[in-house]
Amino acid sequence: MALMHQCQKYNLALCFHLQKFQQSNFAQDFLMHKFHHFVDTQAAVFKLSKCGLTRGQSAAIARTAQSLLIAKTQRMRNSLVAAAELDKAQFFRDKQAHELRSELEILRRNETALLRTELESISRALDALTQKSSEKIASLKSDVTFDLNNHKTERRALSTRIDLRIQEIHHKLTVELSTLKTRLESVKMEATQRAIWVALVTFGAVLISHEIQ
Structure with missing residues (x-):
């Protein structure tokens, strides 16, 4: 019974020391360096x-406790290494x-600045x-207006020249018609005079021929 109580007490002390170690600041040192926890087997x-066990039994229990401590320490090291690797991987992922x-x-920002520059260039x-x-x-519009004005001016000038030409031709025709009329009147008068002279000569000749008979 005393042996059972002593083993339980030793196991509780072992678990207490492991828990204190997990909560201590030596975890990083534990990860970075090779750490061995030695049990004072003597x-x-x-x-x-003193509890009534033989020396062989006591040594076996001490070695068993030491093996358990080493095994738990190794598991704790593995879990801490895994957690550290996860933290490291998370750190690198975050980085x-x-x-x-x-x-x-x-x-x-570069694309925005480039787009802004291109938009400003396109806007300019x-x-x-x-x-x-x-x-x-x-x-x-100015050229078309100028051409239209020139065309209107040229058309007005052409119309004026045509009117002047028509008036000139009309005047010439009037003069020529007047001249022709005068000539016709003169020819008519000459013809009348010739007819009168012919009639007089003929009448005179007739009279002379009657007198001679």
């Missing part, structure tokens, strides 16, 4: 011998995610094209 054998976010942010080009188009349209 003191354990001495205390167990890579942060770097990726930073790169994406830089790319986004559109403004210049609009201004040039407006100037071209105004120039074409």
Whole structure:
């Protein structure tokens, strides 16, 4: 009964020391360095011998306790190493995610600046094209108006020249008709005079011929 009580007491002390070690600040040192927890087997054998156990039994219990402590220490080391590896992997993932976010942010800013520059360039080009188009349209409108005015002026000048030419021709025709009329009147008068002279001569000849008979 005393042996059972002593083993339970020793096991509780072992678990207490393991829990205190897990909560201590030596976990990092435990991970970074090769750590061995040695059990004072001589003191354990001495205390167990006082409880009525033989030296062989006490030594076997001490070695068993030492083996259990080493096994639990190894499991704790493995769990701490796994947790540290997970933390390390999480740290690298977070670092890579942060770097990726930073790169994406830089790319986004660069793309935004590039797009803004391109939009400003396109806007300036559109403004210049609009201004040039407006100037071209105004120039074409001015040219068309000028051509229309010239055409109207030329048409009025042509109409004036045609009117003057018509008046000139009409005047010439009037003069020529008047001249022709005068000539016709003169010819008519000459013909009348000739007819009268012919009639007089004929009448005189007839009279003379009657007198002679």
